[in-house]
Amino acid sequence: MALMITDECINCDVCEPECPNDAISMGESFYQIDPHRCTECVGHFDEPQCVQICPVACIPVNPAHVETRPMLMAKYERLTAAVHLEPAAPQR
DSSP, X not given: OOBOOOTTOOOOSOSGGGOTTOXXXXXXXXXXXXXXXXXXXTTTOSSOHXXXXXXXXXXXXXXXXXXXXXXHHHHHHHHHHXXXXXXXXXXX
């Protein structure tokens, strides 16, 4: 169940740096969550960090992206494996 940010977002900038998967970015009018990167912090934390810190409670579950906890863990494993497989920057 990826999360989503509703139009109640006040663009306070607190959620973006809290996301361990870099799933949050500025949209056209307010922040948005990439459902392909959101694991609801499964694999990182017990609770979604953006939900914990949001001052206006505008981050519900995205009904268009319903996922079980095992599915979220598999997504986390894919995302972290991809990070570890990226080639290292050339050394000088």
